[in-house]
Amino acid sequence: MTKVKIYGAGSIGNHLSNAARSKGWDVTLCDIDSAALERTRNEIYPARYGAFDEEIELVHCDDAPKGGFDYIFIGTPPDSHVPLALEVVKEKPKAILVEKPFATPDLKGCQELFDQCKANGIECFVGYDHAVAASTVKFAEIAKDIKDVKTLDVFFREHWQGIFNAHPWLDGPADTYLGYWTRGGGALGEHSHALNLWQYIAQVVGAGKITEVVATMDYVKDGKAEFDRLALLNVKTENGLVGSVVQDVVTKPTLKSMRLQGVDEALEWQCVPSPYSDKLRIIGEEVKEKIFEKTRPDDFITELNHLEDVLAGGKLSPISIEAGLDTMLVIAAAHLSAQTGEKVTINYAAGYVPEALSTESGSGALKQAAA
Secondary structure (H helix, E strand, O other): OOEEEEEOOOHHHHHHHHHHHHOOOEEEEEEOOHHHHHHHHHHHHHHHHOOOOOOOEEEEHHHOOOOOOOEEEEOOOHHHHHHHHHHHHOOOOOEEEEOOOOOOOOOOOHHHHHHHHHHOOOEEEEOOHHHHOHHHHHHHHHHOOOOOOOEEEEEEEOOOHHHHHHOOOOOOHHHOHHHEHHHOOHHHHHOOHHHHHHHHHHHHOOOOOEEEEEEEEEEEEEOOEEEEEEEEEEEEEOOOOEEEEEEEOOOOOOEEEEEEEOOOOEEEEEEEOOOOEEEEEEEOOOEEEEEEEOOHHHHHHHHHHHHHHHHHHOOOOOOEHHHHHHHHHHHHHHHHHHHHOOOEEEOHHHOOOHHHEEEOOOOOOOOOOOO
8 A cells, every 4th residue: 555644734734635545545644733633633624525534644743653655745834845855855755745835935955855856766746736737737738739939927816815714723924934935935935836837838838947037026014924915027938938927815806827828829727716627718710618627635636646647657747846946946036036126047057056046236145034
């Protein structure tokens, strides 16, 4: 039987546990907070899936078993992702899945983790599940045939009340990493699905990686919290494709959309919140529309199926560690651009380090607080 250990008994940990159990896997769910484990047993899991699955082993991190796991998933806050993943590498699972965003904007430990995974032959993935959804796979397939792409735009604009509804024990952003951009929260970190999708489709159409970023961020202070509630990114790739990414935590109703524009045709994707589904529109001489019906648990089951497929067939993955860390470089670049008021250039050859970022004035260091 496939064995998986999951760190973090919050919303994502419960989703991943349910997805793994739906596949008949053996699940050990760990957390540093005993109260979080009790919430999983008595509140979160039963409310979502009807009843707690007694086959799930709930353990405090201090008592978590080490070694012998096929997969290890990390669903903890972003500022713990890399340190925890570096410890997990020592257990040598077949694969590690790290929830998004992969790290914090200072990129601390990113290159070391990348090197350790490669040195130990461990596949590592990041939890951008939208990139492996059936609708996105179809979008990418069609996008390859769109001629002379003009622009690409992705919006993930969603009020984060839904997140707090899923975590009713939190009083607001100050109670969690979400309220601190330096910890990987705020609009740019939390809704970085949009940026990740932009990068993925840009590479699908041959535009290459993002090399230039100009960003405007709306930073706010709310008590102890300091976060970006709106992130506006204008980006350009190494092969000259220009487009935009917009992410926020204030828009309602939700708007999650992507549009690829060619000469005479366009391709649109939308994640519809209710009833939950994805919509694909091909706009040419006529408009064709396809609805991809799904449930929220389906997102995570599809993600785990993808991990199995990659390990079985060795195919490239849009949620690989490289994809997750490329997204982190652009996140870091966007914060730097917003703070300096300058265009930021990314040099991927330098690695997943702050030195990969530069402005015209030469600044490559993020401030610890918003300007």
